[in-house]
Amino acid sequence: MSYKLESSIGYQTNLVATILKTSFTKLIQPRFGIAAEQFATLKIINEEQDVTQTKIADLLGKDKTTVGRSIESLIKKGLLIREESVMDKRANRVFLTPEAKEILAGANKIGLQYNEALKEKISEKELEVYFKVLKTILQESKNIELNIERGK
Known part of the structure; x- marks a missing residue:
């Protein structure tokens, strides 16, 4: 049995995600000057309290x-x-500007x-199954x- 891309869950999922991201970026980039991932970052910062760069990375599935x-x-x-955190001098907090709120x-x-x-x-029903899967x-x-890392 050989590994085929058309039957790969990872490949097909990535293909769909890439197409969705590209398509959404084409809709918002000309009007707002941001890409889909930047939109997601702004949205997370707007919705989460005291969000860190690590938490944003986790929520987006990206590295820091x-x-x-x-x-x-x-x-x-x-x-x-960007503002230095009062509680932790090593950490920085980020906040949306008024312009970012309009764009968002x-x-x-x-x-x-x-x-x-x-x-x-x-x-x-299909959507429910899709999200469950x-x-x-x-x-x-x-x-x-x-x-796999443990050799099992």
Whole structure:
């Protein structure tokens, strides 16, 4: 039995994720000057209390270095402000600027439209199964990774 991409869960999932991200970026980039991942970063910062770069990385499934570059880019665009944490001098906190809040509101509307348009093509039951399967894959992929590393 050989490993084929068309039957690979990882490949197919990544392909769908890449296409969704690219498509959403094409919708928001011209209007708001941000990509899909930057939108997600802004959204997390807006919704989470005292979020750290590590937590953002975990929520996005990215490494801290990649998230750090994204945060730097958003700071340069004037969408985030960095402040030293009063509690921990080693840590920095980031906050949305008023401009970022406007961009987030506009991009969020497009995100809702995009998501609703996709959901029109999928029944509620199919969507429920899809999310259940994704959750199982996410949980089990971590277990399988550990087992393979341990030689099981």
